[in-house]
Amino acid sequence: MVRIYDKITPEGTRDILFEETRRRRGVTDALAQLFAARGYREVVTPTLEFYDVYGKAADYLPQESMYKLTDAKGRLMVLCPDGTVPIARLAATRLAGEVMPLRVSYHKNNYRVSPELKGRSAQIEQSGIELIGASSLRADLEVLEMAARSLETCGDTWRLELCHIGIFRALMEELDAPEATREEVRLCIEQKSYAALSDLLAPYRGQAAAAGLIRLPRLFGGAEVFEEARGILSCPGALESLAYLETVFRHLEKMGLGGRVILDLGLVNQAEYYTGLIFKGYLDGVGSEVLSGGRYDGLLADFGADLPAVGFALDIAAATGEVPEGSLPAPDVVLCAPEEEDIAAALEEAQRLRGEGLVVVLSDEADPELALCYAKAVGAGRFAVVTAEEEA
Amino acid sequence: MRPLRIALTKGRLENETVKLLEKLGYDCTAVREKGRRLILPVGDGSLEVVLAKAADVVTYVENGVCDMGVVGKDVIMEMGGTFFEVADLGFGRCRFAVAALAGTDLYEGYHTRRIASKYVNVARSYFEKKQVDVDVVKIEGSVELAPVLGLADAIVDIVETGTTLKENGLSVVEEICPVSARLIVNVAGMKMRKEEIGAFVSAVEREIASRAGK
Numbered sequence: 001m002v003r004i005y006d007k008i009t010p011e012g013t014r015d016i017l018f019e020e021t022r023r024r025r026g027v028t029d030a031l032a033q034l035f036a037a038r039g040y041r042e043v044v045t046p047t048l049e050f051y052d053v054y055g056k057a058a059d060y061l062p063q064e065s066m067y068k069l070t071d072a073k074g075r076l077m078v079l080c081p082d083g084t085v086p087i088a089r090l091a092a093t094r095l096a097g098e099v100m101p102l103r104v105s106y107h108k109n110n111y112r113v114s115p116e117l118k119g120r121s122a123q124i125e126q127s128g129i130e131l132i133g134a135s136s137l138r139a140d141l142e143v144l145e146m147a148a149r150s151l152e153t154c155g156d157t158w159r160l161e162l163c164h165i166g167i168f169r170a171l172m173e174e175l176d177a178p179e180a181t182r183e184e185v186r187l188c189i190e191q192k193s194y195a196a197l198s199d200l201l202a203p204y205r206g207q208a209a210a211a212g213l214i215r216l217p218r219l220f221g222g223a224e225v226f227e228e229a230r231g232i233l234s235c236p237g238a239l240e241s242l243a244y245l246e247t248v249f250r251h252l253e254k255m256g257l258g259g260r261v262i263l264d265l266g267l268v269n270q271a272e273y274y275t276g277l278i279f280k281g282y283l284d285g286v287g288s289e290v291l292s293g294g295r296y297d298g299l300l301a302d303f304g305a306d307l308p309a310v311g312f313a314l315d316i317a318a319a320t321g322e323v324p325e326g327s328l329p330a331p332d333v334v335l336c337a338p339e340e341e342d343i344a345a346a347l348e349e350a351q352r353l354r355g356e357g358l359v360v361v362l363s364d365e366a367d368p369e370l371a372l373c374y375a376k377a378v379g380a381g382r383f384a385v386v387t388a389e390e391e392a
Numbered sequence: 393m394r395p396l397r398i399a400l401t402k403g404r405l406e407n408e409t410v411k412l413l414e415k416l417g418y419d420c421t422a423v424r425e426k427g428r429r430l431i432l433p434v435g436d437g438s439l440e441v442v443l444a445k446a447a448d449v450v451t452y453v454e455n456g457v458c459d460m461g462v463v464g465k466d467v468i469m470e471m472g473g474t475f476f477e478v479a480d481l482g483f484g485r486c487r488f489a490v491a492a493l494a495g496t497d498l499y500e501g502y503h504t505r506r507i508a509s510k511y512v513n514v515a516r517s518y519f520e521k522k523q524v525d526v527d528v529v530k531i532e533g534s535v536e537l538a539p540v541l542g543l544a545d546a547i548v549d550i551v552e553t554g555t556t557l558k559e560n561g562l563s564v565v566e567e568i569c570p571v572s573a574r575l576i577v578n579v580a581g582m583k584m585r586k587e588e589i590g591a592f593v594s595a596v597e598r599e600i601a602s603r604a605g606k
Contacts, residue, residue: 115472161583192476192582194597221586262583282580287456288474289580 012114012122020323024125027319028107030153031127035105038146040129042105045086051076053089056302059272061085067111067122079111083128083313084299091132092303100133100307121317128293128313135297135308137244140277141251143310147281147291148257150312154319157284159260161220162249163267165274165294166241167233168216174209174235185213189266192217208234220264223249229265241276248277273299279312283319290318330379332358335386336371346386395433396588399442399449399461405573406443408483409462413439416595438588447471450576459581459589465571466550470511476582478593479575482600488514488568491557492546493539498565499524505545508538515548518568536560 009015016024032042051068054061067079080086083106091102107127114120131143144160151158168189172182181200188197197214204210215232219225226246233239245263252261267278274294281291293312300307333353337346350360361380363371368385375383400406410420418435423443426432432441442458446467453461454473461475464484468477488511492498498505506527509515519526531538531547538544540560547562550571557563575596582589 157584159583192478192577193480194478195480195600196477220583221590262586264583282583284584287454287578287580 010122012120014121019325019328020320022328023320023323024316027154027314027316028125028127031150031314032105032107034146034149034153035127035129038103038142040103040105042107043087043090044106044108045080045083045090047080047109047111048077049080049086049089051078054078054081054085057085060270065112067113080108081110081112083108083110083126084130084296084311087130087132087311088299088309089303091130091307091309092300092305096305101139102132103129104132105129125316126313127316128311130309130311132300132309132311133307134310135276135295137247137251139308139310140248140295143293143312144248144252144277144279145255145257147279147293147312148252148255148260150314151260151281151283151291154290154314155283155321158290159262159282160252160257160291161262161264161267161280161282162245163264163278164241164245164276165268165271165278166244166276167229167238167265168213168268168271170235170237170241171209171212171216171233173237175204175207175213177204186268186271189213189217189268192266194218212238216268217266220262220266222262223253225263225265245277270294277310281312281314283321286318286321288315288318290315329359330381331361332380333360333382333384334363334371334375334378334380335360335384336363336365336368337386338366338368339387341388342386345388349384349386393585395438395440396460396585396592397440397442397458399444399452399458399463401446401449401461401463401467401573402443405446405462405464405484408573409481412481412483412596412599413441415599439592450475453576453578456578456580459578459585460592461576462573463576465569465574466511466514468574468576469569469571470513472513475579476577477574478577479596479600481573481575481596482603484573485571486550486552487570488518488548489551490518490546490548490565490568491536491539491551491562492565494561494563496545498546506543507546507548508535508544509548510535511548511550514568518548536562 054066061081066081069077071077087104087106095102110124110126111122112124114122129146131139148160151160184200185197188200194217197217201210201214212233219229229242233242249261273296275297276295278294280289283290291312291314295310297308300309335346335350337343346362350362353360363374365371365374372383400409410423413434414420418439420434422432422434423441430443434441442452444452446463449461449463450467450471450473452458453475462481466488504525504527506529507515508529508531510531512528512530515528529544535547535549536556538547539562546565551557551564554564577589
């Protein structure tokens with residue numbers, strides 16, 4: 001039989017090699033340390049979850065975005081598409097008796113079916129945290145400070161972007177318009193379709209909420225956004241959320257993050273999922289968001305525990321950026337053991353050198369000339385022949 | 393920092409966009425006299441034009457190798473993706489429509505209709521929304537042929553004046569939506585280079601508004 005697919009990987013997946021694994025490990029190790037130092041304890045949830053775990057997530061994780069398979073009993077399972085839902089399941093069940101708030105971190109691969117030939121990955125490596133059972137300003141600031149420090153470990157030029165979904169929700173509650181229009185309004189704000197949005201809302205011009213919604217996607221940038229927004233928004237709910245967002249912003253300024261924190265009141269991508277702050281992180285030169293998070297006080301109730309929660313995750317591939325091929329250092333030393341009796345001595349010498357922090361490889365060639373050829377080919381810094389007599 | 397990069401859809405939208413850029417004060421001589429080059433500096437070097445096929449404009453902007461792009465709404469609807477669609481440029485106007493042989497009733501009877509289109513996603517999602525089962529067949533060239541040859545019951549295509557339809561004995565059954573050129577912006581770029589992109593978008597908006605006022 002002719003096999004067609006035995007030498008390639010499925011679309012959306014790829015082999016991650018040498019330099020890139022090293023860089024990814026560097027990023028994930030730094031993040032793990034950062035999380036651990038703030039009292040976050042790591043958990044590993046399974047790659048396979050029952051489909052029912054995501055049963056109520058259809059609004060933001062449509063079923064066609066999940067890889068599905070069945071277990072031995074024919075029950076439907078999914079390859080885990082996100083990091084947060086399994087932790088909500090975990091926190092609401094076996095961790096329900098723990099001291100609250102819970103501080104949990106994770107590092108895992110998520111799987112999403114992505115549109116064909118878009119260059120997007122089906123396997124998404126993520127590191128993230130969740131702070132469960134706390135809804136105070138302190139909790140939000142703790143997580144935002146962590147998000148900022150996490151971005152800092154990934155690159156020099158980064159931005160942390162904030163929004164409060166309460167502003168959009170309050171405006172939408174006030175807007176008197178049919179359901180179909182409302183979803184279109186949300187989409188126009190998400191895509192910053194300025195013109196389409198104002199056409200769509202033209203019939204509702206008289207309503208104060210419509211005036212606010214029309215301006216919402218333009219309200220992004222630095223601290224000046226607050227002043228502008230206060231001039232436009234009139235409904236008390238929106239102003240309340242805006243005031244909270246400003247409090248958060250001022251605290252972040254005090255932490256010295258001023259120039260790095262930006263605002264976009266039009267972040268309404270997952271308006272059903274998030275209940276408070278929403279934030280995203282960007283790195284210079286990376287075309288998509290690197291970090292994504294927010295407050296989701298409704299999710300744990302789906303699993304029977306009405307607990308507030310906030311968290312974020314970093315896309316490790318995006319955070320690592322482009323990694324040039326061949327940037328991995330060569331071994332420092334190549335050793336050669338010409339005779340069988342020399343092998344033990346050579347291994348001992350190799351171990352001694354490794355103790356000095358060197359990367360040492362023992363050549364598999366007995367002939368020193370061939371071993372030297374290998375050492376030169378890999379670009380080793382030093383080459384030595386070790387014999388037992390010498391050691392004695 | 394590298395200049396802002398804008399991808400233009402080659403052909404008619406390119407010409408219209410160049411006119412727009414020139415109106416905004418960008419010197420587009422390099423684009424007008426491009427020869428075979430595909431990346432061209434315009435104005436004082438703060439902007440760079442990339443010429444691409446429509447679908448590639450979306451891909452380049454979505455992946456962030458171009459900060460902005462000019463592309464038809466038809467292509468955006470067909471391809472989808474994550475980017476900001478900040479302005480309707482007002483040119484390249486036409487509409488998506490369902491068309492069938494004149495004098496036939498597309499919805500008569502209970503057989504599953506076969507729809508020919510170059511825009512298979514648009515066709516599929518349109519009939520999904522209408523909750524009508526259809527078989528969509530992808531046609532690359534002149535879609536009008538499909539119903540004439542008996543391959544399909546109807547087509548989904550962009551229609552400008554309707555002359556081509558008429559000449560082939562077809563007529564519009566339903567309008568799906570209007571189409572025109574859009575200015576799209578990469579999501580991260582919008583945030584990381586807000587000042588420059590914001591200024592450019594505002595200038596474009598002012599120009600469109602003044603045209604609409606005329």
